[in-house]
Amino acid sequence: MINEIAPHRFDNSYIPDTTPGDHDFIFMYRDKSLLLKNSGDEIELPRKKDLPEITAATELLFLFTLDTIPCFLVSDALPIDRDGFIFKELGFFRTTRRREIAWTGITGFQLKIWYGQNRYCGSCGAGMKRKSDERALQCPDCSMVIYPKISPAIIVAILCNDKILLARNVNFPARWYSLIAGYIDIGESVEEAVAREVKEEVGLNVRNIRYIKSQSWPLSGSMMLGFVAEADATQPVVVDEKEIAEAKWFSRGNLPEHPPNVSISGELIEKFEKGEL
Numbered sequence: 001m002i003n004e005i006a007p008h009r010f011d012n013s014y015i016p017d018t019t020p021g022d023h024d025f026i027f028m029y030r031d032k033s034l035l036l037k038n039s040g041d042e043i044e045l046p047r048k049k050d051l052p053e054i055t056a057a058t059e060l061l062f063l064f065t066l067d068t069i070p071c072f073l074v075s076d077a078l079p080i081d082r083d084g085f086i087f088k089e090l091g092f093f094r095t096t097r098r099r100e101i102a103w104t105g106i107t108g109f110q111l112k113i114w115y116g117q118n119r120y121c122g123s124c125g126a127g128m129k130r131k132s133d134e135r136a137l138q139c140p141d142c143s144m145v146i147y148p149k150i151s152p153a154i155i156v157a158i159l160c161n162d163k164i165l166l167a168r169n170v171n172f173p174a175r176w177y178s179l180i181a182g183y184i185d186i187g188e189s190v191e192e193a194v195a196r197e198v199k200e201e202v203g204l205n206v207r208n209i210r211y212i213k214s215q216s217w218p219l220s221g222s223m224m225l226g227f228v229a230e231a232d233a234t235q236p237v238v239v240d241e242k243e244i245a246e247a248k249w250f251s252r253g254n255l256p257e258h259p260p261n262v263s264i265s266g267e268l269i270e271k272f273e274k275g276e277l
């Protein structure tokens with residue numbers, strides 16, 4: 001999966017009051033693109049020393065650490081338009097072999113969006129301030145503290161008689177199938193969310209719901225919780241037609257186009273294909 005970047009190490013510890021050094025990595029975004037150094041097909045994260053455009057007046061926010069190198073976000077993109085640099089659309093994370101750049105690039109983007117959407121207190125409207133001791137924002141007037149928003153969601157591989165149910169979302173390209181997924185709603189357990197989403201989207205009752213693994217998905221701020229569940233062969237598949245256009249049972253060796261294993265959906269489908277589910 002995209003978050004598995006060994007031998008590189010991603011450390012999300014928040015380091016208070018740290019100031020960027022010349023060799024620290026700089027994350028600068030323009031819309032949904034990340035500034036990278038490039039030479040031919042090679043890409044690298046820029047370091048502070050590479051960007052003389054950064055001055056004492058530039059606001060830099062500590063993000064996280066990649067290997068041993070602190071990473072900083074430039075709050076407002078600077079005009080950088082010269083050879084050797086490129087703003088690369090974040091979709092590159094799906095195909096690049098530089099997984100450590102892809103993973104930190106999308107995780108930094110999650111924080112950039114969070115900071116940008118929380119300039120003002122949602123309770124009293126005052127301007128929010130960064131807390132000095134943790135990754136959080138605090139209102140100077142009413143003291144409300146907010147943390148990065150992470151939305152829990154379930155994703156489930158539904159099995160029956162050695163087949164897996166794959167569904168085509170109404171927004172997917174033709175012949176592209178994936179697993180049933182959805183956000184957990186208020187007042188329900190994770191297992192109840194699995195049962196509800198499956199019932200709503202493909203009309204099946206499932207049993208033996210088992211947790212497999214999870215994946216943070218920074219682009220939507222989601223925490224994907226991966227499950228496997230069993231359905232009864234006698235039940236008809238009835239798609240909701242709002243989110244799901246089509247859903248069918250597939251056997252090993254005969255799977256349609258599906259997400260690659262950068263995502264937990266791709267990994268669960270791959271596990272089924274290998275007989276591990």
Ligand SMILES: [Zn+2]
Nearest residue numbers: 121124139142
């Ligand atoms: Zn407030």
